[in-house]
Amino acid sequence: MKRKILIIDDEPFLLKVLLVRLKHWGYDALGAENGPDGLVLIRQNMPDLIILDKEMPGMNGEDVVRLIRRDPALKQIPIIMISADVENIEACTKSCGIEHYLTKPCEPEDLLEMIQMQFLREKNTEIS
Amino acid sequence: MKPENPIGIRRSIATKLLKIVFSFYLLVAVSLTIGQMVMEYRYQKSSVEHDLKAIQQTYEKGLAIDLWQLDDESLSSIIEGMLKLPVVIGVSVRNARGVDVAIGGIIHHHGVRVGNVGQHINLLGLGKEVTTLYDEHHSDNNYVFTHEFPLSYVHGGKTDQLGRVTLYSNSSVVFQRVKLGFLLIVLNAILKTVALWFIFLYFSKKLLRKPLLSLASAVENLSLDNLDSVRVDVGTSGRNELKVIEDSFNSMIGNLRNSVMERERATKALRESEMLRKRVFDSSRIPIVVMDAATCQYVDCNAAAVQVYRYASREDVVGKTPLAFSAPVQYDGTSSDIKALHYITEALEGRPVVFEWLHKRPDGELWDAEVHLLSFSVEGTTMLQFSLLDITDRKRAEEATTLLANAKNKFISVVSHELRSPLATIKEATSLVREEVLGPLNDEQKEMLEIAKSNINRLGRLVNNVLLYQKIDAGKMQYDFLENNINEIIQEAYRNTVLATPERKEDLVINLTPKLPQTRCDKDKIIQVLLNLISNGIKYSDHGPIVIETRLNAHEIEFSLRDAGQGIYPEEIENIFIPFSHGRGRKTGGTGLGLAICKEIILAHSGRIWVESERGKGSTFYFTLPI
Numbered sequence: 001m002k003r004k005i006l007i008i009d010d011e012p013f014l015l016k017v018l019l020v021r022l023k024h025w026g027y028d029a030l031g032a033e034n035g036p037d038g039l040v041l042i043r044q045n046m047p048d049l050i051i052l053d054k055e056m057p058g059m060n061g062e063d064v065v066r067l068i069r070r071d072p073a074l075k076q077i078p079i080i081m082i083s084a085d086v087e088n089i090e091a092c093t094k095s096c097g098i099e100h101y102l103t104k105p106c107e108p109e110d111l112l113e114m115i116q117m118q119f120l121r122e123k124n125t126e127i128s
Numbered sequence: 129m130k131p132e133n134p135i136g137i138r139r140s141i142a143t144k145l146l147k148i149v150f151s152f153y154l155l156v157a158v159s160l161t162i163g164q165m166v167m168e169y170r171y172q173k174s175s176v177e178h179d180l181k182a183i184q185q186t187y188e189k190g191l192a193i194d195l196w197q198l199d200d201e202s203l204s205s206i207i208e209g210m211l212k213l214p215v216v217i218g219v220s221v222r223n224a225r226g227v228d229v230a231i232g233g234i235i236h237h238h239g240v241r242v243g244n245v246g247q248h249i250n251l252l253g254l255g256k257e258v259t260t261l262y263d264e265h266h267s268d269n270n271y272v273f274t275h276e277f278p279l280s281y282v283h284g285g286k287t288d289q290l291g292r293v294t295l296y297s298n299s300s301v302v303f304q305r306v307k308l309g310f311l312l313i314v315l316n317a318i319l320k321t322v323a324l325w326f327i328f329l330y331f332s333k334k335l336l337r338k339p340l341l342s343l344a345s346a347v348e349n350l351s352l353d354n355l356d357s358v359r360v361d362v363g364t365s366g367r368n369e370l371k372v373i374e375d376s377f378n379s380m381i382g383n384l385r386n387s388v389m390e391r392e393r394a395t396k397a398l399r400e401s402e403m404l405r406k407r408v409f410d411s412s413r414i415p416i417v418v419m420d421a422a423t424c425q426y427v428d429c430n431a432a433a434v435q436v437y438r439y440a441s442r443e444d445v446v447g448k449t450p451l452a453f454s455a456p457v458q459y460d461g462t463s464s465d466i467k468a469l470h471y472i473t474e475a476l477e478g479r480p481v482v483f484e485w486l487h488k489r490p491d492g493e494l495w496d497a498e499v500h501l502l503s504f505s506v507e508g509t510t511m512l513q514f515s516l517l518d519i520t521d522r523k524r525a526e527e528a529t530t531l532l533a534n535a536k537n538k539f540i541s542v543v544s545h546e547l548r549s550p551l552a553t554i555k556e557a558t559s560l561v562r563e564e565v566l567g568p569l570n571d572e573q574k575e576m577l578e579i580a581k582s583n584i585n586r587l588g589r590l591v592n593n594v595l596l597y598q599k600i601d602a603g604k605m606q607y608d609f610l611e612n613n614i615n616e617i618i619q620e621a622y623r624n625t626v627l628a629t630p631e632r633k634e635d636l637v638i639n640l641t642p643k644l645p646q647t648r649c650d651k652d653k654i655i656q657v658l659l660n661l662i663s664n665g666i667k668y669s670d671h672g673p674i675v676i677e678t679r680l681n682a683h684e685i686e687f688s689l690r691d692a693g694q695g696i697y698p699e700e701i702e703n704i705f706i707p708f709s710h711g712r713g714r715k716t717g718g719t720g721l722g723l724a725i726c727k728e729i730i731l732a733h734s735g736r737i738w739v740e741s742e743r744g745k746g747s748t749f750y751f752t753l754p755i
Contacts, residue, residue: 011549012546013553013557014552014556017556017557018556020560020566021559024560055545084544084545084546084548085545086548086595087599088593103548103551103604104548105551105555105556105588106552108556108559
């Protein structure tokens with residue numbers, strides 16, 4: 001069964017190329033251009049991983065994380081945050097309780113590595 | 129000049145002196161005159177007695193014969209003759225029985241003056257006694273003295289006592305004689321006294337009164353204004369008491385004149401110094417205000433202060449408190465009165481205080497001043513001096529600079545972030561094509577996409593460097609100093625470089641000194657430095673070795689990287705670590721920030737960084753880290 005990954009990024013072109021990339025890697029990829037749409041998609045599709053842009057107009061990445069974490073049904077979903085704000089991304093992820101982040105522009109290999117690591121860990125947890 | 133209140137001759141000291149002297153003189157003169165008179169009287173009295181004795185000798189015999197012979201006529205003429213002598217005032221002749229037989233002139237009987245009996249002779253002693261002729265008793269004040277002598281007649285060898293003769297005389301006779309001498313003496317005394325009086329007065333006036341009056345007049349007219357015109361001349365010659373007074377007076381005037389001149393000089397000097405200070409104070413371009421610490425009111429200010437406060441005159445400023453010129457609230461939000469009190473208290477404790485103060489002009493315009501506040505004391509009153517520097521322009525410029533710097537940082541930050549997102553999209557899109565995810569490519573297409581990739585990466589590094597430098601420039605760089613081994617760090621940087629540029633792997637020569645001590649540094653930052661230096665070395669030399677070495681110095685570890693490139697122009701070496709200064713030998717574009725970032729990081733480690741280069745032979749970059 002294909003893993004389902006949801007990307008939320010206000011940058012439509014990046015969203016598009018990332019979706020192509022993820023599909024190429026064999027994942028079931030979904031995309032949303034803003035927080036509210038993303039949350040709707042999360043509830044509808046229950047993705048295995050969320051890739052979330054930190055800077056978005058209106059509801060930003062941190063707000064989305066907070067809403068996901070507050071919802072008992074969604075709070076287990078792992079999140080990878082991506083951001084162009086190299087200075088604040090680390091502090092931001094720490095305060096949100098997120099372990100993994102990537103800075104834009106990122107290497108495709110790094111992203112793949114991070115996704116794989118996330119699913120591997122999940123698998124390990126399931127086994128144990 | 130005559131004294132206003134001349135002293136009359138009666139009250140003159142000369143008269144007083146004269147009175148005293150003449151009192152004594154009179155006493156002595158009168159005593160001497162009386163003495164002289166007494167002596168004279170005595171002398172004349174004895175002279176009278178002598179005369180009486182002489183009369184006795186002259187008339188003794190004649191009288192005895194007349195009595196013996198009972199010759200009335202002769203006796204009468206003798207008595208008459210005797211009475212004619214001025215010494216004799218009366219004569220009485222007594223017979224042996226004690227009866228007066230002849231009397232004449234003024235006689236006394238038993239001490240009682242009988243009076244002038246003329247001449248009466250009764251030689252026989254019969255009938256009435258002559259003394260009974262007059263019983264009328266006269267008295268006068270003249271002292272009577274007598275001379276008695278016996279009458280005896282010698283015949284046939286026997287002596288018969290015939291009776292006694294008494295001659296009368298009195299003091300009036302003596303006085304008669306003394307009178308002229310006495311008059312002469314008195315006259316003499318009076319004349320001498322009067323003469324002396326006038327002579328004394330004349331000379332006392334000449335010698336004492338005049339000089340003393342001229343002295344008095346000089347003293348009276350003396351004032352501090354006419355010291356030059358007043359001078360005393362007592363008009364005496366030689367050294368005497370008046371001369372002493374004159375000298376002392378003149379020397380007193382001299383001293384006064386000197387002290388007046390001295391005082392005038394001092395006053396003038398004081399006035400000049402006061403004026404100088406006033407001028408310096410008034411013409412100073414630095415506004416200065418002086419406040420009385422007790423009342424907290426301004427007591428003085430200079431023209432510059434009036435101008436900077438935008439008031440019309442000094443009087444508008446004096447009397448007001450500092451708060452009249454202050455904004456109600458200072459920059460930090462503290463109310464001006466509380467803040468002012470704080471600074472004033474500090475200044476009163478003797479410390480000069482410098483602070484910035486937001487002022488307000490009468491029209492409400494705000495202006496900034498740097499205030500230098502210090503306290504000083506003037507005759508027990510504590511004053512505070514405010515020197516104001518109008519720093520409004522500076523302050524605004526500073527604000528503008530800060531705003532500009534903030535804007536620049538903000539701009540760089542935003543631009544970097546805004547560049548990153550599209551860069552990420554381009555990178556991802558081209559990667560997808562290049563990796564043939566979307567279909568196979570021919571070699572030419574692949575090559576083009578490789579070029580695109582390398583330039584996308586360069587652009588990414590550029591953005592990173594700009595952001596990094598901005599961070600350093602804004603002082604926001606955080607360092608994480610830990611004990612590290614520099615050789616290990618170099619190895620890590622080497623591995624990264626080989627991964628990024630495998631084509632130059634063979635050129636990289638690592639020649640490290642083993643067992644170097646640990647050094648405290650931020651590993652990530654040092655790797656950044658190493659990567660920058662290595663990539664520079666690669667960039668500026670197409671081929672040839674890039675030698676990386678470490679060595680141990682006394683207190684530091686020295687790192688060096690030698691390339692075989694074109695080297696750096698000497699004039700460029702100086703600026704090589706300054707941002708955006710590419711060398712002329714530049715081949716591949718960089719951010720111009722790499723070396724500047726290296727320098728900042730090494731300086732933050734208290735290390736040194738420099739370059740040695742020879743044109744055409746290559747460059748060697750060095751840096752050190754303290755152990």
